[in-house]
Each structure stands twice: as C-alpha cells, then as structure tokens.
Amino acid sequence: MGNSVSLNRLQKIKQLRQNPDIQVLIVGAGVNGIGLFRELALQGIYVALIDEGDFGTDSPIAISHLVHGDVYYRENGGFGSAETAVLERQRLLQNAPHVVIPMPTTVPIFRWVTGRFHVPIKLPKEALKTGRRGLFFTRLGLMLQDKMLGSKVDSFKHRFAFRKKSLKQFPRLNPNILGTVSYYNATIIAPERLCTDLLWDGCEASPQSVPLNYFGQTALDGDSVTVTDFITGETVQLRPQLVINTKDCPPQTDNIHRQQGLHLVLANSELRQVISNHSFFFEYE
Template structure:
C-alpha cells in the first residue's frame, strides 16, 4: 500500500505557509495577487533563486483566472486588429502548454460554420487597416486566409493538425442552418483544469526555500516600505519589507496601487460571462468539439463541451468594480439567443442553465469598444516610497508564462541578478505518464478511480491516491468521481478555507451538471470536521454557496 506524503497532520498547508511567511520578513519580492499571472511569476522567480512571498486578499485563482473560456488559443480573431506579435506569442505559448502540460491541456477541434463566401470581406479589410471598428459577417475567404497565417504563426513546436474545409452540406455537422455554405475546422487547446494547473505551480514553487504563498490575507502599506499582513483566522500579524513589489491584482490593480500611494489608471475592466448548460442533446452534438460561430451581428461566440456540460460565452461588459460578479438578464438572453441560432433542431432555455461564470479581464486602459480593445500585456513601473512597484496589466491565460517571464526579467534587473533558469519548454509538475493500473494496485483503489484522479491531477494523483487508499472512503453525495478522502486532501493540502474555495477552485464538480444542495451539505460537513468548525459553520457555508449562481443557478 502506498503512503501519502508525510506532513504534520495538526497543520494544514495554509498554516504551514503562514509560518513560512513570518520566517522571511525581508523577501526579495512581494507579489500581491494569486491569479495565473502572479502565480506564474512566483514559479519563475522561485526557479531563479529569488526569495518571494505571494499574498491574496481572497483565494488563489478567484478572479478572471477561473472564469475564462478554458481555451489555450493563439488568438485567431486578433489578426483582424493586426495584433501579429500577440498572435505569434499566443500560438507559441499554446503549443508549449500542449507539450508541457499535456495532462491538463488537450487538443481541441474548433468548428466554424460559415454563411458567406465573400460578403463581409470589405468590412474585414477596413477593420484590418484601422478604418472601421464596426463588426461584420465572417466570410469564407477572410477565414481561410486568416487560418493560413494563423497556422504559420503556430509552426514553432507544432502541436496541432492543419485546418480542414468541408464544402458539401451532407458532410456538415447535423442541424446546422441551410444558410451555412461551408464549414472550416481548425485546432487550438482546451485547458481541462485551469485551477489545478495554478495549484501545481504554487505547490512546486512553495517547496523552495524562501518562497511561499498565502491566501485570504489582509494587508496594509505603512508608507515607509513596510507592509503589515494579518491572518484573519488567527489574528496574527507579520511585517514584510520587500525590495520589490509586484501588483498582479488583475482588475483590482488600480485599487492596490492606490493603497500603495500610487495615483494611476492602468486598467480597463471588461466583465465576461459564460453559461454552464446541461443539455444532453447539445453536449452530444458537440462531439468533443468546440463551435465558434457568428452571433448574427458580426460578433463571434464560442460553445464547447466541458466534462458533462456545455459552456458558452462570452459577453463583454465594462465595469469599474473589481468585485462585480453579477450576470445580468441581458447577458443571459444574449448568449441563449446566440446559441439558438447555431442548430435548427436544438433549443436552449433558462431551464438548461446549471451555473454561470463571471470574471473581469484587466485590459489596458484606453478608449473605444471593449470588443476591439487590445488583449496584449504590459508592465508599468511606479514607486511606493523608494520601493519599486511593477504592475502586470492585461494578458490572457494562454500567455501567462511569457508574461511572467517578462516580469521576472524586470525583477532580476532591479535586483541586479542574472537569469539562471527558464520556464520555456519546462514540464509542469503534474505532467508525465502514469500507470493507473499499477497505481490502483499500489493504493488499493479501483482502476476507474485512479483514472479519474489522473485526469484531474496528472502525476500528482500518486499522492492523492495514496491518501484516499489509507482509510475507508465514501463517494460524495451527487458528485460522481469525488470522495470524502479526496475532499479532506484538498482541504489540508490546497489551502481551502471555505466551501466556495472548494467548489469553484479545488474541484470541477460544477462541470458535472449534477451538483445539488445535498452535495454542498456533504462537502461542508467534511470540511467542517477537517478544519475544526461546528455544524453552524457548515450550514452557513452551504446556504451561501446555494445562493451563488456560479455554483447553483436556481439555488436547488
């Protein structure tokens, strides 16, 4: 029988991280913000011998990082805005993820139904040359030409097949409207576990001496380079005096800068929402593919299968509130209406919604429409007193590694150090093959169970399986594939402090489409027992999550 990794069971991973934070009061770098950009930077710094502490006032990966379309893509639509450097970078980084994080990033066929051969081409040309910002219909000629360039940009470490064209209607996917003249399919990547990849990076970085990360922390800048951080759980406080501060707070970058005494507008918040739909016929029609289609007004929408549900998005609504998570009726109606134009024989209603996602993209401040706003990333350096502050503005999931590399290079320059390691072409901690049959034998679990764990954790499944196999286990209510012991492992090891942390960012239970209030009650009870809370805590946590449309759309 395997043994799980030894640790002091009287302490959770977060308690250990807090102790480590207090032991390093003068880190080289303090990173504020635990989204994918901040965590990617922590990983890069840790590999280059830089002592670093990451803090987040909320949970890791709780903002836009956990509300994306779950795609690793080269940014085909950015070609129309002449963002060639971004497309080149995105295609390269997408290929790296497919090679180096193959346990969580998979090839995805993207199907594009095209209604016009050349209509809309003049508009595309006008947008390309910057003479128009008005959307227009997609033409076969424009898409075919764009894909030739797109695949050229993705030639480095090529990981995907070339695009294909279908001109005969009898070979189209069933149910497409008669107005569709051709179907073009190309390939990008699907991130099956974005949050899991963030935690892999966090855990690997935190094993290095002088590097730690702590969530749910309060902090205050003291004007003389000191930052006081407080653990709201214990009431303990510690003082940090970093040499460099990184502002990776996403849509809250301007507010964080304000707390540091910096008056600057760097960010333009654009909220994006997705609907999580449970509709077996639609899910089956996807056939493991994504559909990328015109909403009828010249704007493209993406629809894709995620586990047992279908995800459709996204909207673009400007907001200046970093806490704005509301998905309004107009957004819901727009996405349902758009999807109902995809297939003639499938109709979606609000009854098919099981949850929503909502996140605010921290785009660079600027004018013009949100749809046409630049998606590139940039660094901005300011000063909090004499302490350098670097703000990480913009970016997207696919390019987090290269953005982190850019930021790390700036940090190394400020510290007067040389880069000694690169994250380029470096495998992620959970990557690699795993014999799930042997793991089943070693852990005492079934092969089906070890397959499930491997699909969620990659090679980290060895540790999870060992823990689950040490004692008698039981399935979580209405959550096929999840068990009591797995929830305990996630609570102890991945700094899970509340039920929302667990449901939205430690598991993919929402994407089964089967989550119920009974599931919430069961998991809240397991967490309460693990963390030493009472029944009232569990009840309050469960009720709070049941009222959150990101978890249960209708509260049932």
C-alpha cells in the same frame, strides 16, 4: 515532484518575519498570480504570494476554461498577441497534458471575402463593419497560425470543409453556409489542478519562495506592507521592492487594455451531441 519542498505554513511565516525584505509581493493567488509566482521563482527571485482565500479559488468557476490561441487576437490586428497566445497554448498542451487538452473549434462561413478578419492586411474600417468573417481572411489568418505552430504539430492545422461536408458533420447548421473552418484551441479540464502544479513548480525551483493563503494585505505605509494571517489574526511587516496586485484592478488603469468576448457554456445534452464536442465561434451582424 521532489520531497525537498516544504509548504509548512508556520515555517513560511517564520521565514517572512526573519527576512521581510522580499523582492516581489504578489497579491492574489488566482491563475495569473500563481503563474507570475512560478515565473519569478524560476528566475531565483525572492517572491511571496498571498491570498485571502484558497489558491486558485476562482479558477474552477470560470465560465469556459478556454485557452486562447486563435482568430480572436488577429481580428483586432493583434499579431504579436496572437503569436504569443498560440505559443503559450502549445506549451500548456505539451507541459500539462493531464489537465490541458485540445479543443476543436469550428467557425461557420457565410461569405467569401467580407469580415473583420483583416490581419495582416489592414482594410478601411468602413469595409469591416460586418461582424461576419469571410473565408479569405479567415483562412489567411489561420494559415499564419499554422506557420507559427510549425511542421511538428500537423494534427493541429486548420481544416476547411465546403457546405456538403460541413452539413454532413453538423446537420443542424444553417444550410446557407459556404462551409466551415475548424482549428484547435485548448481547454483546461481541471484548472485548480493546474494552479496547484504551477504553485509547486515555483516552490521546487525556489525553496525560498513563500506562498501563503488566508493571508491578506491590510495596510500600506510607505515602503512597508502589513499582511495579516486571517487564521490567527497575527500580522507581519514586509518591505517588498515591488508589489503586484493580480486580484483587483485599481482605478488608475491607463496601461490596462481591455479585450472582450463572450463565452456561452450551456448544460444541454442534445446540443452537445449535435456539435460533436466542438466549440463554435459564432458571429453577429
């Protein structure tokens, strides 16, 4: 990190007063807001990021810190999303190894063919009602993932083990399994550190960028946005070309497509020992 970057709060506020015609105003400095701030700053865009609290304040309490790049997207037919997720995950592992580490993930397999894992082949919905993935489609999808990763990361290729070997590694698994498929996701061990690094990257790339915490949007009047310093109570009038709200979803969410999953994180030392520091992809009927 260079010494030329200044995050002096008073200087940044003065800069906004002197040049309020910013290109992009980002409201909400969680990991999404900070990540967007960095990307725009890298492109030389005059961007301001504000948040009513600390930078990345909610990131450390997120339930699993999991970095996706797996069967979750492909099972819903989202091949494009899957490819993007895999590549972004690999970039995080390469660029931030101090805070992002590989997370081995295991899926117990009970059937040969059935299951919702239907990419790239689209099966009739009637054939996909079961929640359990069959071995054929699970491995097919993971083979596609391996191809995305390329030959440089053989250590991240998926592995299949039949029942005997699987139960030797995980003796508490259901003995009725055919076997297990294991692959790698990633986990963020210090999300607040990652947020700070991303923020600093943006500031280094574009010293004109303005990150301010304990600052909030308090009024909107046409093209003018009023932001308030929650420490001093002073206000600043901004004229951004674009306002992006990463903090709260407005009622008009026609272009927001929901994806859902459930991550369970349990404080259980015995369970941790049994699963050998793996994460497990469990399924339901």
